Amino acid sequence: xxxxxxxxxxxxxxxxxxxPRSRRIRVVSHYxxxxxxxxxxxCTAVYRAGxxxxxxxxxxxxxxxFDRLKSEHNELIVFSDMGSGQIETxxxxxxxxxxxxxxxxxTTQTSKNIIQINANLFGADGNYEVSGATLSYLFATxxxxxxxxxxxxxxxxxxxxxxxxxxxxxxxxTILENALQKGFLTEQTSIKLYxxxxxxxxxxxxDPYYPGLSGNRQKIETILEQFNIQxxxxxxxxxxxxxxxxHSYLLFLLLKAGCQQNIIDMTIRKRYIASKxxxxxxxxxxxxxxxxxGYRSLGLxxxxxxxxxxxxxxxxxxxxxxxxxxxxQALEHGGIQETEGLRYFYxxxxxxxxxxxxxxxxxxxxxxxxxxxLTRKEADDEVHISCRGNQQLVMHGLDLAAAMKTVAGExxxxxxxxxxxxxxxxxxxxxxxxxxKVDLMLxxxxxx
Numbered sequence: 001x002x003x004x005x006x007x008x009x010x011x012x013x014x015x016x017x018x019x020p021r022s023r024r025i026r027v028v029s030h031y032x033x034x035x036x037x038x039x040x041x042x043c044t045a046v047y048r049a050g051x052x053x054x055x056x057x058x059x060x061x062x063x064x065x066f067d068r069l070k071s072e073h074n075e076l077i078v079f080s081d082m083g084s085g086q087i088e089t090x091x092x093x094x095x096x097x098x099x100x101x102x103x104x105x106x107t108t109q110t111s112k113n114i115i116q117i118n119a120n121l122f123g124a125d126g127n128y129e130v131s132g133a134t135l136s137y138l139f140a141t142x143x144x145x146x147x148x149x150x151x152x153x154x155x156x157x158x159x160x161x162x163x164x165x166x167x168x169x170x171x172x173x174t175i176l177e178n179a180l181q182k183g184f185l186t187e188q189t190s191i192k193l194y195x196x197x198x199x200x201x202x203x204x205x206x207d208p209y210y211p212g213l214s215g216n217r218q219k220i221e222t223i224l225e226q227f228n229i230q231x232x233x234x235x236x237x238x239x240x241x242x243x244x245x246x247h248s249y250l251l252f253l254l255l256k257a258g259c260q261q262n263i264i265d266m267t268i269r270k271r272y273i274a275s276k277x278x279x280x281x282x283x284x285x286x287x288x289x290x291x292x293x294g295y296r297s298l299g300l301x302x303x304x305x306x307x308x309x310x311x312x313x314x315x316x317x318x319x320x321x322x323x324x325x326x327x328x329q330a331l332e333h334g335g336i337q338e339t340e341g342l343r344y345f346y347x348x349x350x351x352x353x354x355x356x357x358x359x360x361x362x363x364x365x366x367x368x369x370x371x372x373x374l375t376r377k378e379a380d381d382e383v384h385i386s387c388r389g390n391q392q393l394v395m396h397g398l399d400l401a402a403a404m405k406t407v408a409g410e411x412x413x414x415x416x417x418x419x420x421x422x423x424x425x426x427x428x429x430x431x432x433x434x435x436x437k438v439d440l441m442l443x444x445x446x447x448x
Contacts, residue, residue: 005122005171009142012098012115016143019076021050026074028065030081030132031057031296031351033160033288037133038080038100040303041150041157045140046078048147057296059351060384060423062086063414069093078139081132081157084118085405085416100135102126103417104401119171127394127418129170133157137175151179152274153303160284162358164269166262166391176272185272185280191247192267194282198224198238198246199231204321207285208267209363210253211332215325223249254363262391263362289317292351323349327356332364336371341442342387343371344435350375354386354423361388369393370400370442374431381428387421394419397445407437 016025025046029039039055046053058065062082066089069077076096083090083099087106090097091114102119103126110116117139119130137154140147158164158172168176179185192208195201202213202220213219224231227245229238238246247268254264272280283302290299295316301309327347336345343365347353353373361371370389377384385408389398400422404415408424411434415424426434 005117005119005124005138006142008115008117008122009139012100012117012139013142015096015098015115016046016051016076016078017049019051023075024052024054026069026072026077027053027055028069028077028079028082029055029057031059031291032081033284033291033299034132034157035081036287036291036296036299037153037157037160037284037303038131038136039300040153041133041136041140041147042078042080042100043300043304044150044153045143045147049143055300057291057300058082060414060425062089063425066090080136084116087114087116090114098139100132100139102130102132102135104405124170127420128163128166129172131158131161131163131172133160134172134175138171148178148182149184151175151182151184152272152276152280155179155185155272156274156280156283156287159280160288164281165266180272183275185274187270187272189268189270191250192271192281193235193246195235197232198229198235201235204318204325206321206324206328207359207362208250208254208263209328209359210250211257211364213250213253215322215329257363258366259363260367260390260392286313286317288355289313289320292355293317293320293323320352323352324356324359327352328359328364331356331360336365338369339435339439341369341439341446342435343369345371345373347373347375350377350384350386353384354388354421357386358388358421361390367392370398372435372438376428376431378428383426383428383431383434385415385424385426385431385434387423389420391420393446397448398442399445403438403441403445407434407441410437 027039027042029035043053043055070093074095078098080100084101084105097114099116105118119126124130133154140150163172193201199220205214221231227242229242287299290313293316298309298313336343353375357371357373367390370387372387375384387400389400399419401417401419404422404424408415408426411426411430413426417423
């Protein structure tokens with residue numbers, strides 16, 4: 001598998017290098033942490049190769065964005081963290097294209113002007129072993145081996161897609177081990193807890209989300225008083241004994257909430273720090289906040305090394321996390337509807353809905369059914385759907401990507417993604433029929 005995919009990346013690199021350096025390379029990627037990191041890897045590699053670039057970060061299902069692309073008359077477009085689900089549209093552009101994707105693909109056949117490098121086509125599991133950013137890294141190092149210093153950025157993308165849960169695997173693991181050996185990353189074991197003060201760190205903790213504590217300053221203050229810790233204390237100044245008490249209490253909350261073991265195991269674990277000082281998951285969280293909160297260019301600027309934007313990104317992240325906290329607390333107090341095969345809720349923001357669903361699946365609800373978020377966009381005559389499952393459901397037959405693609409397609413919409421997480425867009429007013437059809441399909445999946 002590694003040799004085949006490496007050769008495909010070499011072929012793609014040759015296609016790019018065949019263009020005159022005066023050409024501008026078009027880079028198109030997804031707007032989540034993995035997509036932004038993938039774009040960062042590609043833009044850096046393209047610039048180092050002597051090309052100018054124009055990057056866009058898009059959300060699903062890319063319809064309007066792809067219409068704009070078609071009118072641009074580009075010579076070469078590099079798609080990362082997307083593209084395999086939009087082959088027919090990309091073919092209609094009439095230009096050269098490189099697709100670097102890890103989502104489910106529609107076809108193995110493309111015209112000679114299109115190189116499709118989809119991890120799943122090469123025997124790799126796009127759900128857990130390869131992300132859009134790590135696949136983009138493989139292409140970048142095919143373009144120039146010197147781009148291996150982009151490994152931390154690529155792995156931040158994989159981390160943003162939660163591919164570390166259950167252990168780092170496949171191509172991700174190969175890149176990680178090389179980065180550690182070359183000194184691009186260092187390793188330490190710690191809990192995910194960051195912020196200016198211990199109070200802020202606990203308050204804004206959304207992943208992991210601690211039911212009853214996250215977003216609750218009164219409860220946080222009470223707990224810190226019991227541990228004899230001032231709420232304004234910077235995390236680095238908390239004595240080890242006191243921090244151990246905090247760790248134990250946080251793990252107790254997760255156990256009390258009934259979290260799956262693989263989620264609990266990820267709370268205190270090995271973490272990887274880039275030479276610039278940021279930890280992979282911390283950086284991925286910043287990228288995701290920028291992308292999902294309407295500041296996509298800010299996230300990309302972080303990837304391109306603009307340190308002056310870090311403070312702005314931190315404020316964006318706080319605003320974003322407050323919105324997530326509000327949504328999660330609303331779910332805790334009701335607001336979820338249930339059918340035989342799924343649970344669902346309505347969200348005012350489609351970008352936030354999927355994130356809230358993912359966090360709720362891991363920390364708020366039991367593991368028995370996937371959770372769907374629906375957002376009505378009446379002005380666009382659309383309903384946007386995001387859905388999240390868990391590894392246990394996938395092991396028992398859950399395939400959300402197949403359900404989204406099939407049912408949305410039957411209703412004249414678009415859908416796809418991964419078995420564990422997917423999305424769709426359907427016509428306004430079709431959600432009742434959509435839910436009925438998806439419910440039936442999911443029940444059949446879980447019955448084998």
